[in-house]
Amino acid sequence: MSLNLLKLCVGCDSVEDLEEWIAFRLDERR
Numbered sequence: 001m002s003l004n005l006l007k008l009c010v011g012c013d014s015v016e017d018l019e020e021w022i023a024f025r026l027d028e029r030r
Helices: 003-009 015-029
Strands: none
Touching: none
16 A cells, blocks of 8 residues: 555646556566
8 A cells, every 4th residue: 555655746636647656567467
């Protein structure tokens, strides 16, 4: 959760951007 909050602080303009970033990070871990 802290990573998501960190991303919000460094430049997510919207919830959609945050969701896209989360999906990207989850794909990257596989």
